Amino acid sequence: MAAARSALLKHLRVRVLPDLRPAAIPPVCGLLHLRRGFSEEVRGTFLDKSEVADRVITVVKNFQKVDPAKVTPNAHFSDDLGLDSLDAVEVVMALEEEFGFEIPDSDADKINSINLAIDFISSHPRAK
Numbered sequence: 001m002a003a004a005r006s007a008l009l010k011h012l013r014v015r016v017l018p019d020l021r022p023a024a025i026p027p028v029c030g031l032l033h034l035r036r037g038f039s040e041e042v043r044g045t046f047l048d049k050s051e052v053a054d055r056v057i058t059v060v061k062n063f064q065k066v067d068p069a070k071v072t073p074n075a076h077f078s079d080d081l082g083l084d085s086l087d088a089v090e091v092v093m094a095l096e097e098e099f100g101f102e103i104p105d106s107d108a109d110k111i112n113s114i115n116l117a118i119d120f121i122s123s124h125p126r127a128k
Contacts, residue, residue, distance in 0.1 A: 047099075052122040056114055059094050063087075076113045088112060101126035 053073055061068040066081050077083040077091065092108045099121055103111070111117050121127045 047122055047127050049122040053118045056117050059098050073114055100128040
């Protein structure tokens with residue numbers, strides 16, 4: 001098996017080019033071109049901020065301990081909505097479920113208002 005692998009690897013050539021523009025890839029016969037561009041994959045995949053705002057407000061309004069009439073884009077979790085730190089963690093978990101990605105604890109600790117949640121989620125490439 002090792003001999004077959006070695007023989008195959010001697011004849012197989014893979015060329016990886018960092019630039020994604022088709023003009024940047026020179027035509028070379030017999031070589032497989034793989035293009036690499038992680039930043040290109042991420043660019044343009046962020047959610048619209050107004051859509052994020054609507055969804056965040058809906059999640060917070062549906063939270064059992066929140067008075068829906070008090071929920072505004074500028075509402076602070078503890079000052080305006082009366083949530084304690086455990087409630088804020090539960091709201092962040094509900095937002096993780098809504099947007100389909102995990103918010104790291106270091107960032108989740110900083111999200112203490114609806115505006116901060118909207119800003120964080122709308123700037124995150126994994127938010128769905």
